[in-house]
Amino acid sequence: MSTNVPHSAQVPPESTDAVTETGVVETVRDGYDAVYDALPRSDTFNGIWRTNAYRGEFPAEFAHIGFLTLAEARRLLDLLELADGDLLVDVACGAGGPGLWAARETGASLIGIDPSAAGLAAARRRASRVGLDERSRFQLGTFEHTGLPDGAADAVMSIDAFQYAPDKQAAMAEFLRILRPGGRVGFLCFEVDARRVEGVPVLGVDPVADYASLLDGAGLTVEAYEETPGWAERVQAAFDAVVDAADVLATEMGERAAAGVLAEATLTVELKPYRRRILAVAAKPT
Numbered sequence: 001m002s003t004n005v006p007h008s009a010q011v012p013p014e015s016t017d018a019v020t021e022t023g024v025v026e027t028v029r030d031g032y033d034a035v036y037d038a039l040p041r042s043d044t045f046n047g048i049w050r051t052n053a054y055r056g057e058f059p060a061e062f063a064h065i066g067f068l069t070l071a072e073a074r075r076l077l078d079l080l081e082l083a084d085g086d087l088l089v090d091v092a093c094g095a096g097g098p099g100l101w102a103a104r105e106t107g108a109s110l111i112g113i114d115p116s117a118a119g120l121a122a123a124r125r126r127a128s129r130v131g132l133d134e135r136s137r138f139q140l141g142t143f144e145h146t147g148l149p150d151g152a153a154d155a156v157m158s159i160d161a162f163q164y165a166p167d168k169q170a171a172m173a174e175f176l177r178i179l180r181p182g183g184r185v186g187f188l189c190f191e192v193d194a195r196r197v198e199g200v201p202v203l204g205v206d207p208v209a210d211y212a213s214l215l216d217g218a219g220l221t222v223e224a225y226e227e228t229p230g231w232a233e234r235v236q237a238a239f240d241a242v243v244d245a246a247d248v249l250a251t252e253m254g255e256r257a258a259a260g261v262l263a264e265a266t267l268t269v270e271l272k273p274y275r276r277r278i279l280a281v282a283a284k285p286t
């Protein structure tokens, strides 16, 4: 960690807390571990995702497995108002692409949190490749339990993952706890239609169709709440392409990882669980 950053941006010591939730988080983590391990082996998956999920509109060295475009990422950074030397926390960082991109753009330090050890390992390799290992750190945790001290973060971000949190109210309380007064949380994720996910694992556990009232109820001041352009077409195209390439993906990624992405693709295309994909930004009162 660089020592010339302001006090608020000093990266706190890594928590030794293990990921302790049972059930939902373990299910998701095991699936993502297999996917992150398989990604370097599958040009087909990486190509499908890049072309369809974000239309190639994100720098390749910060590639990700969400739907984030460069325009959306820039909008998020504008709203977060991060400054050089600030501490940014990316919750559900996965292999670290969007968080590291944001750290490079702003000069912020980064802590990435995810329950997937394989995702975190990939994020550390990427940080080193892009020359950001000195001001980034990646550690196990979840939305509800980041393991970070009170008031440590100048900003919190999360990309295409919050719909998986099994207790969103607890997650909001955690955002509030780890933000400094005046700090902001910004996320892109899917609003979930509860009627369509009744009994469905993970998405059906705590479906939320309106994150603005949840943010407000947690004591955060909502500053932006916007539907992201073109999301439905990109979701459909990406998951259709995954279904079409099922055989090649099984060969390249291995049965387990391919089955995971195929299950998510089939569920998304058939159930249509998402009302909208939104970008939300809210501030902790000063």
Ligand SMILES: C[S@@+](CC[C@H](N)C(=O)[O-])C[C@H]1O[C@@H](n2cnc3c(N)ncnc32)[C@H](O)[C@@H]1O
Residues within 6 Å of the ligand: 025, 028, 029, 032, 063, 064, 065, 066, 067, 068, 091, 092, 093, 094, 095, 096, 097, 098, 113, 114, 115, 116, 119, 141, 142, 143, 144, 158, 159, 160, 161, 164, 165, 166
């Ligand atoms: C679609 S991926 C997105 C990863 C990354 N943000 C990106 O854009 O590439 C979803 C991520 O959410 C993480 N995740 C799932 N449930 C979580 C939870 N309860 N708390 C924190 N992260 C979670 C997964 O491990 C996975 O890395």
